[in-house]
Amino acid sequence: MRVKFWGVRGSIPSGNKETAGIGGNTTCVEVRCGDDLFILDTGTGIRNLGMSLMDQLPIQAKILYSHVHWDHIQGLPFFGPLYLEGNEFDIYGGTSLPITIEEILHRQMSPPVFPVPMKTLPSTLRFHDQKSGDVIETDHCRISLISMYHPNGSYGYRFDSEGKSMVFATDVEHMTEDVVDPRLKKFCSDADVLIYDCQYTEDEYHGRNGHFPRIGWGHSTMNHGVKLAQAANVKQLILFHHDPAHCDETVKGIESEARELFPKSTAAYEGLEIDFQQSIYPKSCFE
Numbered sequence: 001m002r003v004k005f006w007g008v009r010g011s012i013p014s015g016n017k018e019t020a021g022i023g024g025n026t027t028c029v030e031v032r033c034g035d036d037l038f039i040l041d042t043g044t045g046i047r048n049l050g051m052s053l054m055d056q057l058p059i060q061a062k063i064l065y066s067h068v069h070w071d072h073i074q075g076l077p078f079f080g081p082l083y084l085e086g087n088e089f090d091i092y093g094g095t096s097l098p099i100t101i102e103e104i105l106h107r108q109m110s111p112p113v114f115p116v117p118m119k120t121l122p123s124t125l126r127f128h129d130q131k132s133g134d135v136i137e138t139d140h141c142r143i144s145l146i147s148m149y150h151p152n153g154s155y156g157y158r159f160d161s162e163g164k165s166m167v168f169a170t171d172v173e174h175m176t177e178d179v180v181d182p183r184l185k186k187f188c189s190d191a192d193v194l195i196y197d198c199q200y201t202e203d204e205y206h207g208r209n210g211h212f213p214r215i216g217w218g219h220s221t222m223n224h225g226v227k228l229a230q231a232a233n234v235k236q237l238i239l240f241h242h243d244p245a246h247c248d249e250t251v252k253g254i255e256s257e258a259r260e261l262f263p264k265s266t267a268a269y270e271g272l273e274i275d276f277q278q279s280i281y282p283k284s285c286f287e
């Protein structure tokens with residue numbers, strides 16, 4: 001299994017020189033298991049992934065959505081391989097509302113908000129509505145789903161492949177300060193890598209920094225990510241879904257603090273790659 005990060009930001013892209021180290025694109029992660037290609041979310045990071053795939057055509061990929069808030073879908077209309085015949089995509093997702101993943105993505109790619117209607121795309125798209133507890137199995141890996149606490153709902157995904165495991169749990173808020181969600185703890189149990197929503201600092205979350213508290217906004221903190229990683233006996237924690245207001249220096253500070261609590265912590269950045277067959281301790285962006 002190999003993982004590459006193309007977008008690590010939450011809420012909205014934040015491209016400026018102060019965020020250039022970590023990167024300003026919203027959520028998109030590429031996962032390879034054998035010859036399977038998975039794409040976790042289609043935030044603005046998918047545009048660069050699409051360009052990298054252009055010399056590997058035709059593509060067959062599974063796109064797995066954590067949920068459909070804008071920062072997780074808004075790059076899809078700019079994913080080049082969609083516009084080429086011969087490419088095939090199986091698209092998995094869902095929400096807590098009675099609407100299909102196909103309908104939501106179709107609305108995003110419809111005039112007048114986008115000029116090219118999704119139904120005119122020459123690539124092949126197949127849609128699969130998901131629910132908690134579903135399992136996707138291929139020759140190379142097993143992927144399980146968990147529903148998580150987030151406005152309108154979100155899904156976490158766990159990949160198990162050739163004795164290695166990774167959990168992608170973004171857009172999730174902890175429900176209590178001190179107690180780790182027992183469902184999530186079990187889901188993450190003994191994972192080699194946990195990618196977790198660490199959007200806010202404790203001061204931001206509680207409103208000691210900024211104009212208002214962020215409680216109930218659907219995101220967690222590095223400190224709670226560490227608690228979950230420790231409780232679930234995770235080997236490596238990746239701090240993910242960085243706040244658009246967090247410049248590289250802020251993320252560097254959060255990563256340093258995380259490493260004091262849980263030494264194998266790394267803040268996600270665009271271009272970060274993890275090869276599970278080799279080292280599973282990725283380098284910091286700041287080393």
Ligand SMILES: [Zn+2]
Pocket residue numbers: 010011069071072171241
């Ligand atoms: Zn998000």
Ligand SMILES: [Zn+2]
Pocket residue numbers: 067069150171218
């Ligand atoms: Zn969200």
